[in-house]
C-alpha cells in the first residue's frame with residue numbers, strides 16, 4: 001500500500017460550493033503529484049439539502065474513496081451531525097467559528113477542532129458568503145503543510161473566467177492559511193509534501209467518455225439532459241468549436257437516438273448519452289440500428305430506479321435492460337468500464353467496434369463512475385486509434401450495382417454513405433433484401449437473420465480473443481475470487497490492497513464485456529476457483545444470473561448493495577474475511 | 582449526364598391499391614427531381630411506417646425506411662452529417678401527426694434544411710383504416726365505429742406557428758401542381774413543410790370531396806410573405822380549401838448558424854488523429 005492515505009470530506013448545503021471545493025482540492029493534490037478519487041454526494045435539488053464531497057488522496061494510484069476521514073470541512077452544522085462518525089481518531093475538523101455547535105461532544109470523540117472565522121474573513125474581504133469555502137481550503141493546506149501556491153494556481157485557473165472573483169478567492173485562501181499558521185502552526189494534522197507535477201489529469205467517467213468520443217472522431221453528439229449523464233453534454237457543448245463537433249439537444253431521447261442513427265448513416269460518427277428513463281425511450285431505435293446495420297454508440301449512465309428513482313444516486317440495475325433492450329434478436333456490444341481511465345479507451349474502442357460490425361454499442365456506466373473524479377496519467381494516444389470499418393468513401397468502384405446488405409462470408413456488408421458516387425444507399429428498418437428493399441419473403445428473412453447472426457459469431461470471437469474483455473487482479477492463483485463489473489472495481493481494488501496487507505490473497509475478476517458474454521475466457525479464469533463472491537450494486541445480482549446462464553455456475557457468496565451508495569473498500573474487506581474464515 | 586424519369590424507377594413491385602393518392606405523390610416527386618436535374622446520389626428520401634413508407638422502395642435514390650414517426654430526427658441527423666445532400670422526408674398523417682408529432686414544431690423552429698411531405702389521407706392506411714389526428718369529426722373508422730368524437734388537428738397552422746419557413750398544401754389529384762410545389766420546396770433553403778391531401782382509395786376516398794373544393798392560392802393573388810394572411814388561409818376549410826404555398830420566408834438555416842459546419846461536410850472530415858490534448862486544460 002501507499003505510505004500516504006489521506007481522506008477529506010467537505011459538507012454543506014446545495015449552493016455553498018461543496019462540489020467546486022472538492023474538485024479544486026482534488027486538482028490541487030493531483031498537481032502536487034498525488035492521486036485522488038473523489039465522489040460528490042447530492043440529492044436532486046438546487047438549494048438547501050445536504051451535499052458532500054468525499055475523497056481519498058494517496059501517493060500511489062488509487063481507485064476508490066475510503067470511508068474513514070482524516071479531515072472534515074464543515075460549512076454548516078449538519079455536516080458535523082452527519083459525518084462525525086466517519087472521522088478517524090485524532091482527525092481534524094475545520095468549522096466556521098460562526099456556527100453554533102457542541103464542541104465538547106466533538107472533542108469527546110477524539111476530534112481536533114479548528115474553529116476558523118470563515119464568515120468573518122469573508123466579511124472583511126467584502127466577498128460573497130460562498131467564498132467561505134476558499135478560506136477553508138486555504139486553512140486545510142496549512143493543517144497538512146501542503147504548498148499553498150498549488151491551491152492558488154488551481155483557484156486562479158478554475159475561477160479565472162472572471163479575474164476579480166478568482167482574486168478574491170485567492171485572497172480568502174491566503175487568509176485561511178495564515179490564520180491556521182498563526183494560531184496553530186503548520187502541519188498540525190499531518191505533513192503531505194507536494195511532489196513533482198507529472199501532468200496527470202483529474203477526470204470523471206463522463207468527461208472520459210466525452211474525450212473518448214472526440215478522440216474516436218465523433219462529429220455529432222445528441223443528448224437530452226438526464227442525470228448522471230448530463231455532464232457529457234456540458235463538456236462537449238463547451239468544446240464543440242475547438243473540435244468542430246456538432247452538439248444538439250433535441251426535443252426528447254427518441255429524437256436524440258434517431259438523429260444519431262441518421263447522422264452515422266450519412267457518415268458522421270455519433271454518440272448519445274442518457275440514463276435509464278431516456279434509454280427506455282431509445283429502445284425501439286436501438287433495434288432499428290441493428291436492423292438497418294447502422295453503427296451507433298449509446299452511453300447508459302445508470303442511476304437508482306425503477307422509474308425516476310433517486311436521480312443523483314448510483315446503481316447497477318440496468319444490466320439486463322441494456323442486454324435485452326428492443327424487440328427482436330440481434331447482436332450488440334455491451335461494455336462496462338470500471339474506472340474513468342478505462343472509460344476513455346473503451347469509448348474509442350466502442351466507436352471502432354460499432355463501425356467494424358455495424359451494430360449498436362452500449363457503454364454502461366453509473367453515477368459513481370460518471371461523476372466521481374479520478375487522477376489518471378495523460379492518455380496514451382497510440383492506444384486509442386481510430387479504426388474504420390468496411391466503409392466506402394467518395395466513389396463506389398464495384399462493377400455490379402451497389403448493395404447495402406450484400407451477403408458476405410462474415411456477414412458484414414461494405415458500407416457506403418449517401419453522397420458516394422455510383423452508389424445508391426438504401427437502408428430499411430423493415431426486413432429487406434440485399435438492395436435494401438422491403439420484403440417479407442420467408443427465404444430472404446432466413447438469409448438475412450443468418451447474416452446478422454454471423455456477425456454475432458465474429459463478435460464473440462472478438463471478445464474471447466481480447467485481453468480486456470475480462471481482467472484479473474490480485475493473486476491470480478487464489479481459489480477465492482471476487483467477481484464484478486463496472487464501478488465496483490474501485491472499491492474492490494482498494495479492498496485487495498488492504499487484504500494483501502493483512503496477508504489475505506484473493507483475486508478480482510472484472511467482467512468488462514457483457515455482450516457478447518466472454519464465456520470461454522471466464523471458464524478458464526474461474527476453473528480453479530472454489531469460492532466465488534459476487535459484488536454488485538443492485539438488488540438481484542444480475543451478473544450472477546448471467547454466470548448461471550452462460551457458465552452454468554452460480555456465485556457462492558453475494559455482496560449486494562442497493563441504497564444508492566457505492567461500495568466502500570472496508571465493506572468488501574469484511575465480506576472477504578467472512579468468506580475466507 | 583442528364584437525369585431521366587426511367588433512371589428513377591426501381592425493380593420493386595408497387596403494392597399500393599389502384600387509385601391510391603400515393604401514386605401521384607411519387608410521380609410528382611420524380612418529375613421534380615428530373616426537372617431540377619438533381620444527381621440521384623445527392624438525394625436522400627426518408628419514410629416512416631405506413632402505406633407511404635414504401636415510397637423509398639419506388640424511387641431510385643438513397644433512402645432510409647425508418648420506424649414509425651421518426652422521419653424528422655433521422656432527416657435532421659443526415660443533413661447535419663452531410664449538408665450537401667438534399668434530404669426529403671415522407672410521412673403519413675399518423676406517422677407525422679400522431680406518433681411523430683413531437684418532432685414537427687422543433688424541426689420547424691430549428692429551420693433545418695429538410696423537406697417534409699405528409700401524405701395526409703386522414704386515416705391509418707396500412708393498419709387498415711383507423712382514425713388519425715386529421716380525421717374529420719364524426720367520421721366512422723374501424724376504431725371509431727360510432728363516429729370520430731375528436732376535433733381534427735390543423736397541420737398548416739401548426740407548422741406556421743412553429744416557425745416553418747416554407748408552408749404549403751398540395752393535392753394528390755393535381756400532379757402538375759404538386760410537382761411545382763416539390764420543386765419550390767427543394768429550392769427553398771430551410772425547413773419546408775408540405776401537407777398533401779392524399780385520398781386513400783380503399784379506406785377513405787376523398788377524391789370527389791376535395792376536387793370540388795380545392796383552389797390554388799396562386800390564382801387568387803395570395804401574398805406568401807404575409808404571415809397573418811397565411812394563418813387565416815390555414816383556417817379556411819369549408820366549401821373552399823386552398824392549396825399552394827401559404828408562406829415562405831428566408832431565415833438562416835440551422836446549418837448556417839453552426840460555425841462547425843463551414844467547409845466540408847462533417848462526414849468527409851479527416852478523423853484519423855484528433856488532438857484531444859487541447860481539452861486537457863479543463864482537467865487539471
Ligand SMILES: Cc1ncc(C[n+]2csc(CCOP(=O)(O)OP(=O)(O)O)c2C)c(N)n1
Pocket residue numbers: 629630631632633634649672673674675676677700702704705706707708713
Ligand atoms: C411504434 C409503432 N406503433 C404502431 C405501429 C403500427 N403501425 C404501422 S403503420 C401505422 C399507421 C400508419 O398510418 P399513417 O402514418 O397515416 O400512414 P399510411 O398507412 O396512411 O400511409 C401503425 C399504427 C408501428 N409500426 N410502430
Ligand code: SF4
Pocket residue numbers: 596597598600601602603632633702706707780781782783784
Ligand atoms: S390503403 Fe389507402 S393509403 Fe394504403 S395503399 Fe391503399 S389506398 Fe393507398
